[in-house]
Amino acid sequence: MSNSLLTEAWPGPFHKADLRAGFLVFLIALPLSLGIAMASSFPPVAGILTAIVGGVMATFLGSARLTIKGPAAGLIVIAIGAVQELGHGDLMLGYKRALAVGVCAAVIQILLSFARAATAGIAMSPSVVHGMLAAIGVIIISKQAHTVLGVTPEGKEPLHLLAEIPESIMHANPEILALGLLALLILFLWPLIRWNWAKAVPAPLIVLAITVPLALIFDLEHQHNYTLLAHQYHVGPEFLVTLPGSILDAIAFPDFSAVLTGASMKYVVMFALVGTVESTLSVIAVDAMDPEKKPSNLNKDLFAVGVGNLVSSSIGGLPMISEIVRSKANIDSGARSGWSNFSHGVLLLAFVALAPGLLHMIPLAALGAMLVYTGARLASPSELIHARQIGNDQLILFTTTLIVTLATDLLIGVAAGLVLKIVLHLARGASLGSLLRTRCDESRDGEELRLTLHGTATFTNLLGVRRSLSSVEGDVSKVVLDLSDVTLVDHTFLARIEGMADEWPDTTLEIAGTELLQPVSEHPHAARRRVK
Numbered sequence: 001m002s003n004s005l006l007t008e009a010w011p012g013p014f015h016k017a018d019l020r021a022g023f024l025v026f027l028i029a030l031p032l033s034l035g036i037a038m039a040s041s042f043p044p045v046a047g048i049l050t051a052i053v054g055g056v057m058a059t060f061l062g063s064a065r066l067t068i069k070g071p072a073a074g075l076i077v078i079a080i081g082a083v084q085e086l087g088h089g090d091l092m093l094g095y096k097r098a099l100a101v102g103v104c105a106a107v108i109q110i111l112l113s114f115a116r117a118a119t120a121g122i123a124m125s126p127s128v129v130h131g132m133l134a135a136i137g138v139i140i141i142s143k144q145a146h147t148v149l150g151v152t153p154e155g156k157e158p159l160h161l162l163a164e165i166p167e168s169i170m171h172a173n174p175e176i177l178a179l180g181l182l183a184l185l186i187l188f189l190w191p192l193i194r195w196n197w198a199k200a201v202p203a204p205l206i207v208l209a210i211t212v213p214l215a216l217i218f219d220l221e222h223q224h225n226y227t228l229l230a231h232q233y234h235v236g237p238e239f240l241v242t243l244p245g246s247i248l249d250a251i252a253f254p255d256f257s258a259v260l261t262g263a264s265m266k267y268v269v270m271f272a273l274v275g276t277v278e279s280t281l282s283v284i285a286v287d288a289m290d291p292e293k294k295p296s297n298l299n300k301d302l303f304a305v306g307v308g309n310l311v312s313s314s315i316g317g318l319p320m321i322s323e324i325v326r327s328k329a330n331i332d333s334g335a336r337s338g339w340s341n342f343s344h345g346v347l348l349l350a351f352v353a354l355a356p357g358l359l360h361m362i363p364l365a366a367l368g369a370m371l372v373y374t375g376a377r378l379a380s381p382s383e384l385i386h387a388r389q390i391g392n393d394q395l396i397l398f399t400t401t402l403i404v405t406l407a408t409d410l411l412i413g414v415a416a417g418l419v420l421k422i423v424l425h426l427a428r429g430a431s432l433g434s435l436l437r438t439r440c441d442e443s444r445d446g447e448e449l450r451l452t453l454h455g456t457a458t459f460t461n462l463l464g465v466r467r468s469l470s471s472v473e474g475d476v477s478k479v480v481l482d483l484s485d486v487t488l489v490d491h492t493f494l495a496r497i498e499g500m501a502d503e504w505p506d507t508t509l510e511i512a513g514t515e516l517l518q519p520v521s522e523h524p525h526a527a528r529r530r531v532k
Contacts (some may be wrong), residue, residue: 010057010498011338020334022055022343024202025068025326029344030351031204032326034359034373035367036239038070039144041091042098042318044241044359044367045250047071048300048352050317055345058308058320062300065338066290067322068330071307073374075271075319076276076345076411077139082267084156086258099254101264102313105271109306112276118298121280122237123462125492127394128417129281130383131401132274135413137378138406140371145211147368148184150176150239158406173233175218175226176365180212183207183369202329205371211366212358215240220363241362248353252316270411271319279305279321288502295503325374390491391423391520391527421490425458427527430488434458436485440468447477453486459492469500484513489531494525 021288039046054069061068082101087094112118142161146153150173155161170177223236235362237293244250258264283296300320309319330340349406352359397417403412423437438455449470455461465481472479481497483489494511501509517528 002100005527011063011342013337014339015336017334017336019343021330021340022029024200024346025330025340025345026204026351027205028329029068029070030348030359031367033071033348033368034362035340035371036073036076038241038364038367039073039076039140039317039371040071040318042079042095043244043250043252044318044414045243045247045352046252046317047346049250049315050312050320052345052349052352053309053312053315053317054320055343056339056349057311057345058304058440059338059342059345061304061307061336063304063341064130064286064296064298064301064322065294066327066331066335066340067283067286067296067301068326068341068344069305070326070412071318072278072323073134073320073371073378073393075275075321076371077136077176078267078270078274079318080143081409082264082271085263086261086267093116093255096252096255096260097264098267099252099313100256101257101267102271102309102317102319103254103256104259104264104268105275105525106309106313108268108272108316109276109302109309113299113303113306116299118276118280118302119463119466120296121277122284122466122496123459123492124277124281125211125397125417125421125459125490127390127397127491127493128373128401128414128421129277129389130387131398132405132410132414134383135402135405136276136400137375137380138402140375141379144371144375144452146367148177148180148365148372149173150180150365154382169469174228175233176239177218178362179211179214179218180365180369181294183211183366183374186210187369187373198399207360207366207370211363212361213428215361215363221361239364241359241364242369243356243360246356247349250316254313262317270409274410274414275305275309275319275321276302279336282322282324282327284499285324286322286331288499289328289331291331293503293505346513360433375513389521390523390525393520393527394491396424397421421459422471424454425488425490428488428527430458434487436462437461440465440469448480449474449478449481450480450489451481452485454513456488457486457493458488459485459489459496462496463491466500469497471505472507478508478510479504480510480512482512484516486513486517489504489514489517489528491525491527498525 033047033051034044037044051070058069083094083097086097137157142158145165146168149168151162151168155164184208187203220235220239225234282302387394401413401417404416434455440462441452443450518531519526519528
């Protein structure tokens with residue numbers, strides 16, 4: 001079992017398209033990696049270190065071929081929480097203790113990959129995951145809005161920071177605000193431009209091309225005051241990215257002195273589980289976008305992520321995942337193999353090694369704007385509307401996860417969403433036993449495979465059905481999933497099964513028996529239950 005994770009890891013033949021895609025992803029990853037590290041209370045260069053390890057090393061460890069490995073906005077909340085709580089006010093101490101947490105979480109991810117547990121991530125409710133991501137988006141906005149305004153807030157918690165935004169607007173630093181607002185306008189408006197050449201140029205690159213010269217004009221590199229409308233303001237290098245003299249100076253080592261404390265263990269669990277789930281779901285989404293429809297080995301990819309995280313955390317980097325936004329850009333740019341991920345890592349390494357001075361001229365307000373834009377996409381009202389279209393149950397799951405996460409923390413928010421989902425299933429007549437075990441009968445008729453389920457078809461028993469479907473091979477042209485004898489089908493089950501079927505190039509899926517169940521909405525993936 002373990003040997004299979006260590007074989008067939010070569011990324012495949014190199015194509016010129018991989019180099020082109022890697023270059024475009026490099027242009028996107030450079031500012032985002034800096035920004036994610038900054039928002040995580042890690043040194044900005046830590047984000048670059050993570051992306052370099054994710055590209056140069058993870059590519060040869062069984063990484064899903066079209067995914068891009070690197071730091072992710074979805075882990076910012078966990079990272080900054082670890083730095084602040086473990087450092088007790090000392091950010092450098094908290095950073096090094098957070099690295100130790102990352103090492104332990106990486107070991108857990110490697111063990112999970114050997115136990116073939118990566119597929120468990122697909123059983124997570126999409127509405128709970130989207131609620132978690134929306135909460136992360138709100139938290140990112142609450143913190144980075146003040147950076148865009150050039151103001152240091154007093155609050156620490158998300159709700160307090162949100163409440164402080166009007167006050168920060170009133171005391172905004174005009175030059176910093178100009179950089180931040182200009183960056184936000186570019187990020188939101190650039191995708192609306194229909195010209196072909198504009199689609200080929202990443203918006204973050206345009207942001208840097210405009211804000212870096214403006215930072216030079218504003219002379220942010222030198223401490224000075226300026227007066228505007230009878231008010232005096234201060235600017236200086238603290239509003240620019242701070243970097244070490246060389247990439248070797250950026251290397252930092254973990255502090256394991258507090259790794260066995262309850263606080264550290266909490267963050268180990270959050271990094272390992274949330275990182276694994278988010279990475280796994282990203283791989284599944286990327287596979288669905290793959291023009292060649294080649295399914296990835298989720299456990300091999302988790303192994304690559306785990307080893308990458310082990311190395312990254314050992315030298316001062318952030319936790320990494322298979323990141324969805326950069327992976328989509330990779331596919332859109334024509335990537336054919338894992339060499340595009342490798343190319344983007346090598347280009348980042350070369351740029352940081354040869355031109356560190358250019359990175360120092362990037363305004364923090366521009367990076368903050370990129371993160372506010374990312375947060376706005378994660379917390380988009382469209383996610384709320386989409387949940388409502390699927391059904392009121394999904395809307396409740398989404399909003400509960402969102403609100404509890406904002407009020408407490410990520411782990412409690414996700415747990416609240418999952419517990420609520422089980423409660424809703426029990427309220428709809430499912431028994432606890434049927435949620436934990438469903439009988440699945442298999443039969444073959446020529447090239448047709450029929451699976452008949454008895455009990456419930458929900459997220460709790462999805463993995464067993466998925467294992468049966470994973471045996472689908474070339475001699476099966478049609479799969480019939482018979483749900484006529486189940487009492488409840490949930491949204492997670494329908495969405496994940498149909499997503500899996502999208503990866504079958506020569507096999508069709510028919511879901512039978514759903515007409516005997518009453519849907520909670522008109523959405524094709526809405527939960528359905530038997531009405532007596």
